[in-house]
Amino acid sequence: MKVGHLIKAERIRQEMKQLVLAKGICTPSYLSKIERNLILPSEDIVSLLFNRLGIDPTKLQKSDQQSEIDFEKMLKDAYKEVITNRDENFTKQKLNHLEQHSPLFENQSLYYTYLLIVLRFRIILRLNLDERKKEIEDLQVLSEDFDPRQMYLYKINQAIYYYSTENRSKSIEYFEDVLLLVDEVLLESWEKAELNYMIGLVYTVDSRILTSIEYIRKALGYFRENFLMKRVLDCYILIGITHKKSEQFPEAYESYLKAMQICDEFNLDHEKRIVYHNLGSLSSIMGNNEEAIRYYKLSIQYITNEDGPLISIHCLVIEYTKMNNKELANHWCDEGISLFLQLNDKNFTSYYHHFSIFKSLHSEPGLSETITKQAIDYFKTIQDYQYVHKYSILLAEWHFKNRKYKLSSIYYQEANRYGYIYRKIKRWEDL
Known part of the structure; x- marks a missing residue:
């Protein structure tokens, strides 16, 4: 039986050394050959290894071309439907189905593809991201056996994971790794569209506006042609954000109105939350505070998931x-x-x-240096230098106001340094 990849994957997941797994069953060198599928072990040895790892032997699917073809088609269809629909409940249903029907294939490539797609769904749903990090690390060990498409899926998972954990710079790094792999992988049109959208999104966050618009418009073309109106809406919102960042406010407003029109025409009421939020952001940057507040509150009214209000609440505080x-x-x-x-x-x-910083700012004693420094240190760890810059300025101005000029100078220097990093500038001459 060709089961070495199954044994290796489960042993790595359990953080078990080869020496521990092999003890009393076979030699570590023999186990190494099994894991690399260089030899076919006896049923007795497989049974003993499975038992020690807690693998259910009834899930093992012997090499059968038709069953593998059927499962691969089901896996491919689920992947396409989840990625193109971007619907949380639908993704949960598909993930539950895959987890409940998770045969252990002797086909190593099919098994690895299954692991990578299931991981993608879990990251999309933000299910215990600490565990997802462990999965990513485990798959790194297996990646030496990945084909180009599996490596593509693996890098995409890394990029989305870091985006989900707010490490934008790491996310961009892995998305750019993905772009280097594209020529080696035959992507379908829907995959290209999704990749273009994601690249457009991360480049927008990183203020690479011209490049981001190029990618977003490519994605928009596919979504519009295939009548994926929720995705068309996503693109119009993202285009609006790029216009806002470029201070093209009328164009941003027009994009948001197109998004709202799609919500009304196609009964996408739930999506109005993100449209209202972005209208609030646009109103804020234009100095219309009362209008911004009205839009943020409307956004909160349309939010159904628990974590959704946090960003709008933060904006209301501001x-x-x-x-x-x-x-x-x-x-x-x-x-x-x-x-x-x-x-x-x-x-x-x-x-x-x-929230802690603003609450301390508005308290009777005023801004807490301890709370603000803790926040600055946190944003450094996740490499979100925009907020390191922002809160260093806040602390510098607070110290200056209280005539603590030396401390003020230190934090102004800190703000200046991270402002350079945030803007990707190395010298003052480049400002």
């Missing part, structure tokens, strides 16, 4: 702070902290730091 309305700013800080504690998900830790 708007009330700009209006010097400490009472309402504190109210929304309390709402945000309460929701964060309720979610108990450390992937939203950035919001906790945002």
